[in-house]
Amino acid sequence: GGGKGAGVVTGGQVVKLKQGKKTFEILAKSGAAAQFKEGKISVEDAIEVEGVFYDAHKMTTVSSSDLKSAFGTSDILECSAKILEKGEFSLSTAEKRQKMQERLDEIIRYITLNFRDPATKRNYPRDSIEAAIKTAKLKVDAEKPAKQQIDPILDKLREVLSIERIETDYVIKYHSKYGSVLSILKRYAQVKSVKKDTEEYFVCDVGISPSEFDRLMKELQKPTDGDFEIDAVGSGNEPKAAKGPSAVLKLGKGSKTKEKSSGKAGKTKKHEKKK
Structure with a gap:
């Protein structure tokens, strides 16, 4: 069975992981759990006390049979590494403050890059966004990714503050054999319409x-190996019929072409940025 408590421990940082009906705890050095997750330190350097406990403060040790059934091993360091990797822990006040500031910086950076003043059509400087966040008494969640908090x-x-999203309209065309393209587009762009212009090709507005353009291009490379076409709407670059499927793209008003990829039918041409 598990060991009895060896007194109460107050220092360090408790990291908890629930496996099945049982909760397993370890005592890590203060701030070490986050560093371990980022790969900055080893498990040996992260733990304050070597042991896995039902209650780390009371130091009631877990039986080796419980460890084995939960983690597939009774090795304390291996179990501790798994708890550090997947477990939950409370941050110190200083850590919370730092994490909050980092999240706030991330949100401000996202807004200054992707939104602008509709009157001047210019991006707001960082100070203006920061002041507006304070004026609006906005609460930022340090634990939530910035993108999940942007809309509220x-x-x-x-x-x-008067604010509008900066967005360029593009037409993207890809072969229907690349099934994951649409879900990638939905993740990194606003998909306005999708239509099938032939049995084989989809055209998306x-x-x-x-901030999402380069990431989207990178993600689209993975399933298509560059075999897709993208045109900025209103670029005036009507692709020639010789270039194959892109000839059917109807381009409307908008901005200049930023990106162009076209391959002859049946062949793959790598999607590259024009310098």
Whole structure:
């Protein structure tokens, strides 16, 4: 069975992991759990006390049979590494403050890059966004990724600041054999319409914000190996019929072409940025 408590421990940082009906705890050095997750330190350097406990403060040790059934091993360091990797832990006040500041910086950076003043058509400087966030008494969640918080933050921000999204419209064309393309587009762009122009090709109208463009291009490379076409709407670059499927793209008003990829039918031409 498990060991009895060896007194109460108050220092360090408790990391907990629930496996089945049982909760397993370890005592890590203060701030070490986050560093371990980022690969900066080893498990040996991360733990304050070597042991896995039912309650780390009371130091009631877990039986080797419980460890084995939960982690497939009774090796303390291996189990500790798994708990550090997947477990939950409370941050110190200083860590919380730092994490909050990092998340706030990330949100401000995202807004200054992807939104602008509709009157001047210029991006807001960082100071303006920071001041507006304070004026609107916005609460930022340090634990939530910035992108998940943007929409509610923008709703509040619009009460004190005139703001619009910067977005360029593109037409993207790809072969239907690349089934994952649409889900990638939905993740990194605003998909406005999707239509099948032939049995084999899909044509999508999308709006892409500046911060997502390079990431989207990179993600589209994976399933297609560059075998897709993208044109900025209104670029005036009507592709020639000789270039194959892209000839059917109907381009409307918009901005200049930023990106172009076209391959002859049946062949793959790598999608590259024009310098």
